Amino acid sequence: MISERAKKVKPSATLSIDTKAKEMKASGIDVISFAVGEPDYDTPDNIKAAAIKAINEGFTKYTPVGGIPELKNAIAGKLQKDNNLQYKPNEILVSVGAKHSLYNAAQALYSEGDEVIIPAPYWVSYPDQVLLNDATPVIVETSEEDLFVVSPEALSKAITKKTRAIVLNYPSNPTGFTYGKKALEAIAEIVVKNDIYVISDEIYEKLLYDGLKHVSIASIGPEIKKRTIVINGFSKTYAMTGWRVGYAAGDAAVIKAMENIQSQSTSNPTSISQKAAIEAINGPQDFIPVMLEEFDRRRKHMVTELNAIDGVSCKMPQGAFYAFANIKGYLGKRSANMVIKDSSDMALYLLEEAAIALVPGSAFGAEGYIRLSYATSMEKIQEGLARIKAALKILA
Numbered sequence: 201m202i203s204e205r206a207k208k209v210k211p212s213a214t215l216s217i218d219t220k221a222k223e224m225k226a227s228g229i230d231v232i233s234f235a236v237g238e239p240d241y242d243t244p245d246n247i248k249a250a251a252i253k254a255i256n257e258g259f260t261k262y263t264p265v266g267g268i269p270e271l272k273n274a275i276a277g278k279l280q281k282d283n284n285l286q287y288k289p290n291e292i293l294v295s296v297g298a299k300h301s302l303y304n305a306a307q308a309l310y311s312e313g314d315e316v317i318i319p320a321p322y323w324v325s326y327p328d329q330v331l332l333n334d335a336t337p338v339i340v341e342t343s344e345e346d347l348f349v350v351s352p353e354a355l356s357k358a359i360t361k362k363t364r365a366i367v368l369n370y371p372s373n374p375t376g377f378t379y380g381k382k383a384l385e386a387i388a389e390i391v392v393k394n395d396i397y398v399i400s401d402e403i404y405e406k407l408l409y410d411g412l413k414h415v416s417i418a419s420i421g422p423e424i425k426k427r428t429i430v431i432n433g434f435s436k437t438y439a440m441t442g443w444r445v446g447y448a449a450g451d452a453a454v455i456k457a458m459e460n461i462q463s464q465s466t467s468n469p470t471s472i473s474q475k476a477a478i479e480a481i482n483g484p485q486d487f488i489p490v491m492l493e494e495f496d497r498r499r500k501h502m503v504t505e506l507n508a509i510d511g512v513s514c515k516m517p518q519g520a521f522y523a524f525a526n527i528k529g530y531l532g533k534r535s536a537n538m539v540i541k542d543s544s545d546m547a548l549y550l551l552e553e554a555a556i557a558l559v560p561g562s563a564f565g566a567e568g569y570i571r572l573s574y575a576t577s578m579e580k581i582q583e584g585l586a587r588i589k590a591a592l593k594i595l596a
């Protein structure tokens with residue numbers, strides 16, 4: 201039968217809602233999905249060409265487990281240039297997506313009885329990855345007034361002798377908010393004082409609006425750098441979700457442990473994708489501001505339209521491609537055949553009544569909110585929000 205460990209985890213909520221929406225679509229229903237967690241852009245041609253070249257040249261065999269030296273060097277150069285971080289190749293591990301790097305880090309760092317602090321709203325996989333490694337997620341609430349940034353007080357209060365790490369994600373999926381340098385400095389101080397680790401998921405670093413600049417917590421000083429595992433990847437910035445390549449950078453001993461684990465599970469990330477990733481880093485970057493400008497237009501439109509709906513409010517996000525809207529005004533209301541008790545009910549109601557797919561806040565540990573991705577066309581955003589508005593209007 202199924203192991204106790206496997207019984208502890210649930211399938212990724214975001215992926216399962218997307219699957220359900222796709223099934224409805226396949227059956228002929230005109231579903232508009234705001235549930236997707238990937239850019240609606242195609243991978244840039246220069247990156248595709250690098251992969252095709254790799255295939256034609258027969259670069260289709262096993263590579264070193266933790267990534268080819270050329271890619272590790274490109275990543276080291278990127279971390280230096282973008283993040284002011286110096287890492288040697290033995291402090292970098294290339295994995296099968298950032299999610300895989302996160303998982304390797306969880307395997308390498310957590311033991312039974314350890315506690316791992318996760319500020320909510322959180323990305324869906326963090327608590328389950330902790331559970332899969334026999335440790336205990338400790339969820340720390342943040343507030344909408346604080347733009348969902350964890351306060352130093354709340355963090356300090358959550359730390360015990362068993363605390364092993366804190367997981368940070370900025371810019372954040374699902375909220376779209378990020379941590380500025382000041383907030384990171386306050387957290388770094390607590391982390392160093394308590395000698396714990398930070399898992400720093402920075403996968404949306406290039407998707408920041410209004411001229412905001414990303415700062416990595418690892419760049420604050422040598423003491424925090426030693427205790428940080430930086431996680432990043434290619435999926436979001438380069439529209440490469442299907443290629444499955446991401447990476448971790450950190451202390452050599454931790455990276456080595458992660459690599460050993462990877463060597464006994466997946467082995468190397470796909471050889472072809474590694475060549476594509478080198479081109480993503482070293483090739484032209486002009487695709488990014490173009491995509492960002494379009495996301496920015498959609499962001500403003502979606503948030504403006506959300507705020508125009510009675511009983512819905514949404515703060516303007518700073519990054520990523522999600523709007524995290526407050527729907528608390530609708531909880532307790534009823535439709536013809538159901539009471540909307542929570543965000544899950546709301547997601548179900550909107551899917552059935554308006555053929556709109558989105559993710560309930562409860563999936564991210566935050567009740568009373570819904571997450572809408574604007575990685576979809578302006579027309580769909582327009583039409584979808586009109587449908588949501590109409591569906592909410594008939595609730596009493």
Ligand SMILES: *Cc1c(COP(=O)(O)O)cnc(C)c1O
Pocket residue numbers: 237296297298299300323369372373401403432433434435436441444445446
């Ligand atoms: C998409 C996403 C990831 C996973 O990225 P992959 O490289 O595709 O595995 C990790 N963290 C967050 C917060 C994400 O939204």
